[in-house]
Amino acid sequence: GQQLNQSPQSMFIQEGEDVSMNCTSSSIFNTWLWYKQDPGEGPVLLIALYKAGELTSNGRLTAQFGITRKDSFLNISASIPSDVGIYFCAGQRDGSSNTGKLIFGQGTTLQVKP
Amino acid sequence: SAVISQKPSRDICQRGTSLTIQCQVDSQVTMMFWYRQQPGQSLTLIATANQGSEATYESGFVIDKFPISRPNLTFSTLTVSNMSPEDSSIYLCSVRTGPSGLFFGSGTQLSVL
Numbered sequence: 145g146q147q148l149n150q151s152p153q154s155m156f157i158q159e160g161e162d163v164s165m166n167c168t169s170s171s172i173f174n175t176w177l178w179y180k181q182d183p184g185e186g187p188v189l190l191i192a193l194y195k196a197g198e199l200t201s202n203g204r205l206t207a208q209f210g211i212t213r214k215d216s217f218l219n220i221s222a223s224i225p226s227d228v229g230i231y232f233c234a235g236q237r238d239g240s241s242n243t244g245k246l247i248f249g250q251g252t253t254l255q256v257k258p
Numbered sequence: 259s260a261v262i263s264q265k266p267s268r269d270i271c272q273r274g275t276s277l278t279i280q281c282q283v284d285s286q287v288t289m290m291f292w293y294r295q296q297p298g299q300s301l302t303l304i305a306t307a308n309q310g311s312e313a314t315y316e317s318g319f320v321i322d323k324f325p326i327s328r329p330n331l332t333f334s335t336l337t338v339s340n341m342s343p344e345d346s347s348i349y350l351c352s353v354r355t356g357p358s359g360l361f362f363g364s365g366t367q368l369s370v371l
Contacts (some may be wrong), residue, residue: 153335177359178308185360186350187301189259232300234360245316248300 150233150249157223158257165231165252166217173235176216177208177246183231190231191218223256230254260285260355262300262363270369273339278337279366281351286331292324295348304349307334341370 148167157163167176175194191202193209193216200207206219216235220221220227230253234246261284271277281290290307305326313326313346328334338345352362 175348175359179362184363184367185365186262186352189359189361192359208362234301245303246301250300 146248148233148235148249152252153250154253154255155193156257157186158256159223159225161222161223162218163227165233167233167249168215169235169247170214171215171218171237173237173247174213175236176207177206177234177236178207178216179232179234181232181251182246183229187232201256202209221256223254225226225258228254228256260287260353261359262330262351262361264351264363264366267364268367268369270371272371273342275287275341276337276339277341277368278335279349279351280335281336281363283332287353287355288331289371290334290356291352292326292336293350293352293362293364295350295365297346300313301350304336308313311344338368341368341371346370356365 148169150167163198177192178190180190191207196209196213197211198209203212208217216232230251232251233249240251266278274331293301294303294304295301303316304319305327305329306367309328309331311346323339326338348367350364351362354360
């Protein structure tokens with residue numbers, strides 16, 4: 145099925161560095177979501193975005209819903225070892241707000257070196 | 259959000275057998291869903307579990323292979339039938355509790371030998 149283009153695929157950074165990842169699509173979405181998945185666990189919702197241009201923060205995490213509604217980015221500031229995991233973007237199309245049909249990106253694997 | 263409990267958390271099964279995965283939510287939710295995450299891959303929606311009626315399957319998934327039950331607003335099961343090694347995946351229950359997105363259980367890691 146269709147997927148979002150998420151990049152980078154993986155990152156290996158030093159503790160304290162800032163991180164940025166993004167998702168793009170050729171189609172418009174009306175909601176963007178960012179999840180983090182730890183090994184052996186299900187994805188945990190980090191940030192939800194509902195409006196084009198919206199910028200939302202959750203602690204050291206900041207995400208934005210692109211103006212074109214075709215992209216979103218997630219920034220993590222001052223990374224720490226517990227930020228390690230796989231980050232997924234997910235988009236929801238118009239008309240699917242009452243369903244569970246999210247389209248997921250391929251994930252960004254983040255490793256943090258202490 | 260909701261507390262979603264899934265069991266088993268992991269299992270190793272023989273080819274040709276079936277496994278039923280249970281999902282329990284701590285509150286009544288209208289919408290429950292089942293996702294699959296193949297090794298190293300992203301998540302794909304299998305079906306919507308409808309309370310009191312047949313599940314709604316996505317393209318590529320059929321009821322004979324993945325029968326789903328939803329007897330009430332807090333519980334659902336997914337069965338992976340006649341398993342083959344290609345069914346080795348993480349199976350995830352998820353719920354929508356409002357407009358703020360989907361929440362996921364911790365998943366069932368299935369390995370088929």
